[in-house]
Amino acid sequence: MGFLLSFSTTLTMGILASLLFICSFLALSRLSNAQKKRMPPQAGDASPLIRHLPLLGGPKPLHRTLGEMADKYGPVFTIKLGVNRALVVSDSEIAKEYA
Structure with missing residues (x-):
């Protein structure tokens, strides 16, 4: 009887x-998707x-x-320099907003 009680508690x-692991994983994936939506195009x-x-x-x-990259991707875009991401702003009015 004690074995069944122990087994059911463990189960x-x-x-x-x-369930806690799955819920936390889903919450983190939603958070990362929301952060990606707010980033300028790469x-x-x-x-x-x-x-x-190169x-x-x-x-x-x-x-x-x-x-040329600004003409192609817009006035605000990101580039990757190795592992770091850099924000490129080519419009002075938009740069004033970011400052």
Whole structure:
């Protein structure tokens, strides 16, 4: 009798722990999706390891490259420099809002 009581208690606690884990995982995934929605678009054409660094170090000057990217992706976009994300703002009025 004691074995069945112990088994049912363990089973109940295991089910509750599993439900708690699943609920917390779903809440974190919703939170990360909400954060992604608020981020400006990320520029494409990035290599997997060094990201946008080769695009910025090409034969064109840096301001021309960023200007072309602004024409393509809009006045506010992000680029990845290695593991870091950088926000590029090419409109002075929008830059005043971010400051």
